[in-house]
Amino acid sequence: MSASRAASRWWPTIVVVLVAIALPWIFYDWAHHRGSGFMISMFSQMGMMVILALSYNMLLGQAGLFSLCHATFFGIGGYSMVHFLNAAGDGDLPVPMELMPLLAGLTGLALAIVFGAMATKQRATAFAMITLGIGELVSTAALMFHHFFGGEGGVSTNRMIDHSLFGLNYASGIQVYYLILAWTAISTGLMYFLTQTPLGRMANAARDNFERAQFIGYDPRMVRFIQFALSGFFAGIGGGLYAITYEIVTFDALAAPLSANALLMAYIGGVTVFAGPILGAILITLLQSGVSLLSNSWLVYVGVLFIAMVIFAPTGLAGIIHAHGPIRRSGRLGRLLVPYLRLVIPSLALVLGFVGLVELLSFLTIGAAQGRKLVLFGGPIDIKATMPWAISAGCLIVGMIWLRFEAASFHRVWDGLTAELKSRR
């Protein structure tokens, strides 16, 4: 029994790892014997973002600390990695490539200890504001001090340092991808392990009830501080991998938008479940590489998605999946199928109408300035005509009203099912 239960707990992890290992070969161009560069760099990006989102969730989800300077540690890891690689290239730093991210992590840790000592005296909103200030402090400094940060142009390096444990030179993207995958797996494993330690448990306790945590003899400030420092360590590893992949680190790696991104990934994925941020990181990276190529208005969609999650699904995607657990175990998931299908059409109408309106609006100003033609849903569209506007607005309104009805009936089915499950117990 326990063996099969352990197996059923571990199989998703094993499947994810196997898929991640196979990914570059799925998109491999066998005819020309080379990997797909775009895909591999996207998967590498996913790996880093998974580390960033998970380490961010050590603060937001596990310790209830709402940090706004997480990219600072990511960026510092990246910048220091560039300098480490340059030193290694000159022969001053005899560390194999595979262990380099550890150095970047330690830099992140050192900085997180310094800033954590200041920030973790406070919590909740004051903590958020202090971290905002710290993030701005470092990113402003990055533009001013050229020696370490290189100013606007950033600092660049060459990752082929000819020193590897396995004799690899990391010239190709696939080798780098596997390095990133290995470090992502190691960091994820370590972060999961941390949630099982007394530190992880106390972080949860200090999040849920500050006074009680104090009462049983722990210092919540100390717990917060250690948690903050360790999350800086993992973010630094992520930043190190970023530097290895792109061989250049600029101001973007530690500025506020990346901190906000970490928050988005963790929250949309779901902060209450350990694997939630992984889901969020993969989804947001996919959206970012896909949608931002297609549309100017990427930020509006992210913002709306984010606000919708905050209002309607505060537990995130992983939380939604988690909520289906009891129903799945009782074998009644099939009864949700039809209500779900009925949600699909109005949601589609809503999304199409919204996307249509946003795109039309953005093409009125930005698109016109760029002199491009609007191509939407497979055909060119004249933005001056009334028809597209009317159709989009109609879709939006009808979808919204219809979705309200369907959501209400879905709620009835859902409540009925959960009530049934409760009465059975």
Added chain:
Amino acid sequence: MQIVLISLLNGLVYGMLLFMLASGLTLIFSMMGVLNFAHASIYMVGAYLAYQISQVLGFFPALIIAPLVCGLIGVAIEVWGLRRVHHNGHIAELLFTIGLVFIIQRLVQMTWGMLPMAYRVPPLLDFPLFTIYGANFAAYRGFMLLVSAGMLLCTWVLLKKTRIGLIIQASLTHPSMVGALGHNVPVVFTTVFAGGCLLAGLAGVIGGNYQTTEPGMADGMGPIVFVVVVFGGLGSLAGCFIASIIMGMIQTFAVVIDYSIADLLAPVGLALHGDTLLTEVLTVPVSRIGGLLPFVMMVLILFFRPRGLLGTRDT
């Protein structure tokens, strides 16, 4: 002497502008516990609206209408947004306002484009008010001082001398008691939120042509305003005022000081040579790191006095 006087006046103007933004933020925060990240975005919306209205009706109607519209936007945000997420806790509220930042930022870009707007000082106020030591002081800056001082007075009278102010002050500390006495606390919340947004909009109207009206103005202003609120102490209007003026002074004086730490060390006999990280840090002139100073100040005050200048409570 001339530089000092002019910088003093400019610092005062900038500080008052900061205070107009920060006072709304700190009021909203101390009453609702919500840190409104979208506050600077409202400031930006105020500037854009003022530009649009001043194209049609002129500057002075815009001075009245744009802040009112911003106040209405505030009502909408509070009633349809914040109230819904309120039961999910403070973090959900913070996240909600961050989402708003993205949306407002992009909507503004979609409506008005990416380029700076030609929002200019009205011709009526476009003359030098007086001249000190050969340097002109623009009348518009005097007008900004006047507006912000008037606003300061109005807010003070409203909060300290009227019944509404009394209820608002009571709701700051004892919202449940105020509710038990029969006042509608959610309406008080909405009023305060709308008032804060109105002030931010007003700051946008008079700040939009003082600085530039462009899509990056919210990102530029936001962090400084947060620094002011933290520096002054969360929830303290007086502290907020002092912090605003200090920040305004620091920012304007930093621009004109062309000394570095190395210049201080030189008389002692320490001369710096070479090109290393340390010498760069020591020889960079203050004027170049002016943008850094507010954040350094914030970190310093948090180190020595975590609750801020006049803050009364930890959060």
